[in-house]
Amino acid sequence: MTPNSLQIGSPFAGEPYIGYIRVSTWREEKISPELQKTAIEAWARRTGRRIIDWIEDLDMTGRNFKRKIMRGIEHVEKRKAVGIAVWKYNRFGRNDLGIAVNLARLEQVGGQLQSATEDIDASTAVGKFNRAILFDLAVFESDRAGEQWKEAHAHRRALQLPATGRGRFGYIWHPRRIPDPDRLGEFLLQEEWYQVHEQHAPYMDAAYERKVNGDGFNQLVHWYNGAGLRSTRGGLWYVSGLARYMDSGFAAGLLRIHDPKCRCKFTETNGCPFKQYIYVPGAHEPIIGWDLWEAYQKHRETTKKTPPRARKATYPLTGLARHNLCRHHLSAASDSGRRDGKTIRGHYLVCSQYKHRSHDACPQNINAKRLDVETKVREWLKDKAAAGIDAAPATQQRPAALDERAAAARERVRMQAELAKIDKALDRLVTDYALDPDKYPAETFARVRDQLTDKKGGITADLNKLAEVENAPAIEDVQPIIVGLVEEWDTLVTEEKNALLKQVARRVVVGYADDGKKRNRGITVQVHPVWERDPWEPIKGEVVDRREMPGGNRRLGELAGPVRHTE
Helix, strand or coil: CCHHHCCCCCCCCCCEEEEEEECCCCHHHCCCHHHHHHHHHHHHHHHCCEEEEEEEECCCCCCCCCCCHHHHHHHHHCCCCCEEEECCHHHCCCCHHHHHHHHHHHHHCCCEEEECCCCCCCCCHHHHHHHHHHHHHHHHHHHHHHHHHHHHHHHHHHCCCCCCCCCCCCEEEECCEEECCCCCCCEEECCCEEEECCCCHHHHHHHHHHHHCCCCHHHHHHHHHHCCCCCCCCCCCCHHHHHHHHHCCHHHCEEEEECCCCCCCCCCCCCCCCCCEEEEECCCCCCCCHHHHHHHHHHHHHHHHCCHHHCCCCCCCCCCEEECCCCCEEEEEEECCCCCCCCEEEEEEEEHHHHHHCCCCCCCCCEEEHHHHHHHHHHHHHHHHHHHHHCCCCCCCCCHHHHHHHHHHHHHHHHHHHHHHHHHHHHHHHHHHHHCHHHCCHHHHHHHHHHHHHHHHHHHHHHHHHHHHHHCCCHHHHHHHHHHHHHHCCCCCHHHHHHHHHHHEEEEEEEECCCCCCCCCCEEEEEEECCCCCCCCCCCCCEEEHHHCCCCCHHHHHHHCEEECCC
16 A cells, blocks of 8 residues: 555544645646646545645746745755645656755655655655656656757747747737637638837837936836836836846847857756847847947946946946056045034045955055045046147048057958858867767867867957957047036036046046155046047956055965966
8 A cells, every 4th residue: 555545544644745736838738726736635635644835836847946846845844744745746847957856855854745646655666766757757748848849949030030929019919820700719820920019119219218328227117107008918017027128139120049059958947047148130120220229238238337326326426436456446435524523425435345345355545535536537528628629620630549440440350260260170170070080089179179169269259359449439429528528517417427427438547646645645536538448458468466556565466466367
């Protein structure tokens, strides 16, 4: 007699179990929650167990364990329940590693996994063997379903359609299957396509414009919901949903897909852990222009690199001020030690590394009056504005920035040719090895392959940097912004000053002047403009010893040592 067939009055009568229900994302495996619950309740009555709690994972895949089932395992570990009851073993999971790890975790504390419809005694060798076969069958079915989905997705991508057919905001979705108006319950087939929604498309375009101009996703969501706009599922907009949709590039006529070259377990990890995604053209008409899409991407990249508190400017130099020694951000500090008892917010700029991490992170703190730094930045702006006026087109000399961009373009052509050679070499190597594995020793093949792959990665990184140089603005491009800042500084609000400064300066570097004073030392302020090569960009092969940095100390150098840039 197996544990699943014990009657009330047996030692197992009244044992507390957690009932677990999972409804798969795979259409053919969508077993209703009611059917699963009924079967588990019948098993409990038949065996004398009792269900003390229910855990439901609706529309969840079994290929990973990022599910509520983990809460059930925790209940068993805390002795709140004896085990977990499922409709079938495949409800527990469909991933070899996940099943093994979590089943071992369950059984290590004496817990049990019981199937309401598969009468197996897993306490015996034969029972464990039979259960393992059922789990292997579940994994096989999941893998087969995954292959079918991949084929379906590949077919849709070939048609330049998104992987999943559903509505997208800003568009009217015309699905492939539509109800037949003349025959009840029958369907007609048509070409699937997306038509621009005349009423919603302007809102989508405006959302990108506002985001590039500094509005946050929270503001956009309030605007959408306040205007009565709803998501394609009919609900209110959320920040995560709007950000995910705008990042997808669908409104720019693109499809965001997982990079085929990435070898991660994309479907099992519920997304790429390395964030390897690419954009490919879609068949639908774009709502926003390409320039706006590129501006949005650049804005998002800049925002991700900016600390959250610096994204909404409190002061004109928020997110721009850096310490010349450790090269980290300067944060604003209040002056609360005044004799009059008043506190001046943001009176000083101090090193965030020294303030929050100690002198091991930065050799020397700095206390610079914020208004003094802003005054020196304004002087720099006035100098650049005057220089631009004085250099107005009397001479036709070629700007150095244009020369740099032209040189970068020539270098890019050379590197692309070298990259093509490496790709061909890799193709030949892999083809030869596939046709005749004995032609090369395994370790020789792996070493040469890795060398070529590493070289390809280095060239790709250099190409990305060259693209930044080619796309860098010239001083003539930002001259109107500089002149406008100088003329309208007193009338601009803080957020406007900060946003405009970020368009003309990479950073503002602040340090103490080497004037021989120990107290009341002066400060130096250096602005790194966007039209010049970044002076802080690592140079290939350069060795930087922190002990040689201005104001550096021996201890910091001993802790950190030299840093070699070998990109």
